[in-house]
Amino acid sequence: MSASDYTETEGLPAADRTPYKPWSYDTASAKLYIPRLAAGQNRWFAAALSDQKGKAPSRLAVFAERPQHKRWEMVSVVDLDDSPKLPDIALDRDGYATAVAADGNKQLAAGADLLRTAVLDNFATGGTHTGTKVFAPTEASKRQIEVHAKSGTRFGNQGTSVFADAANRYTDVYALKTTDGGALILFSHTHTQTDAVAHSGLQINPGKEDRAWLHDVPRTSITYTFVCNDAATVPAKAAPSRLIGYTCARTDASGPPVAS
Numbered sequence: 001m002s003a004s005d006y007t008e009t010e011g012l013p014a015a016d017r018t019p020y021k022p023w024s025y026d027t028a029s030a031k032l033y034i035p036r037l038a039a040g041q042n043r044w045f046a047a048a049l050s051d052q053k054g055k056a057p058s059r060l061a062v063f064a065e066r067p068q069h070k071r072w073e074m075v076s077v078v079d080l081d082d083s084p085k086l087p088d089i090a091l092d093r094d095g096y097a098t099a100v101a102a103d104g105n106k107q108l109a110a111g112a113d114l115l116r117t118a119v120l121d122n123f124a125t126g127g128t129h130t131g132t133k134v135f136a137p138t139e140a141s142k143r144q145i146e147v148h149a150k151s152g153t154r155f156g157n158q159g160t161s162v163f164a165d166a167a168n169r170y171t172d173v174y175a176l177k178t179t180d181g182g183a184l185i186l187f188s189h190t191h192t193q194t195d196a197v198a199h200s201g202l203q204i205n206p207g208k209e210d211r212a213w214l215h216d217v218p219r220t221s222i223t224y225t226f227v228c229n230d231a232a233t234v235p236a237k238a239a240p241s242r243l244i245g246y247t248c249a250r251t252d253a254s255g256p257p258v259a260s
Contacts, residue, residue, distance in 0.1 A: 001227050001249035008250070011212025025049040031057065033089050033176055035099035044075075044174060046097075046186065048086055057086060060231050060245065062174050062186055075172065076186055078231040080245040081139040087233045087244075088179040102175035102185050109235045110134055112173040112187045119230055119243070123148055123163040123191050135232075136240035144246070151193065159197045159204070166190045166225060181236035188229050196221035203258045213253035222255035 009017055031048040044064040048057035062076040080086075089097050103111040110118075118134035121127055122144035127135070135141045151161040170188035177183055195204055197220050204222055206214040214222065228248035234241045 001229075001247075001251065004227075004249050004251040007212045008209055011210075012208060016208060023051060025051055025059075026053045026055075029054065029057070031086075033097040034095075035176065036092065036094075036096040037099065046174060046176060046184075060086075060186065064172075076174070076188065076229045077247060078186065078229045078245045079247045080231070087182075087184050089184065090177040090179045098177040100175045100177045100183050102173040102183070102187070105175075105183075107181065107236055108183055109238050110241050112175070112185055115185060115230070115232050115234070115241060115243075116168075116187055116189045118241075119144065119189055119228075119246070120163075120165045120191055123193075124165070134241055135243050138242050138244065140243040140245050144243075155195070155198070157198060158202060159195060161193060161195045164192050164194070166192045170227065178233065183234050184231065185234055186229070186231050188227065190225065190227050192223050192225050194221060194223045204255075206253075210253050214255070218258040219255040220258055222253055224250050225252040227251050 026049075029050050032045060033047070034045040037043060042064065044062060047061050047063065049059045049061055050057050051059070058080055060078045060080060061074055063072050064075045066073050091097055100107070103113050105111060114130075114134060118130045121129045122131035122135075122141055125131070126145045126148040127141070131141065131145065148163060151163070155161060168188065168190040170190070173185065173187045175183045175185045197204060203218040203220065205218050206216060206222065210222070226248045228246055230243065230246040232241050232243045
């Protein structure tokens with residue numbers, strides 16, 4: 001996701017590039033959730049972070065140790081919606097969190113695989129099949145459904161826009177037990193959006209943000225690839241889960257040029 005931001009920026013003329021602004025998190029208000037792990041388990045922790053002093057956390061991030069690189073890396077970050085309250089993470093008497101299995105866990109109403117399927121359905125069908133069944137309405141899930149609705153009508157009768165799931169390279173999942181017996185689950189998904197003209201004689205002119213991939217060449221269709229990080233709270237009983245935030249980045253764009 002970060003690499004694609006650089007790629008997109010490098011495709012823009014210098015005058016169109018947004019100046020880089022250094023960023024930081026308020027460490028005084030950061031909430032760290034460090035799971036107690038057994039010997040040999042990969043080490044990681046989650047953090048609720050705010051980019052403004054004295055403000056409530058606006059992001060959830062996961063940091064994981066990468067022994068092969070001899071460093072820790074931020075492997076996931078999710079922008080939280082304004083309204084959801086962070087779930088209460090279960091802590092032991094020493095302040096450690098409890099990591100739980102995110103799939104195949106009979107103590108949870110849904111696993112990461114089902115959550116990922118539901119998120120993809122929000123984009124692909126507006127939640128018709130599984131999205132609105134797995135998730136209770138939240139700002140995050142409503143925004144995904146809105147993306148589907150707006151994209152489906154923006155070309156009118158001149159073209160179509162279709163979402164689909166795509167091969168997901170990022171299958172690592174992180175889950176922490178909450179005080180109500182459920183879990184906070186952080187996962188990733190990949191989806192595509194394919195825009196196509198309705199008939200010959202029409203063309204799609206790439207926008208300036210597409211230049212790095214499409215080089216201003218008109219196309220008959222364009223397939224965009226998005227990699228996204230998602231965060232959801234899952235109850236212990238049979239009840240809907242809540243999507244509390246997601247963050248996406250376009251990582252690729254391709255399509256056949258218009259015949260000359």
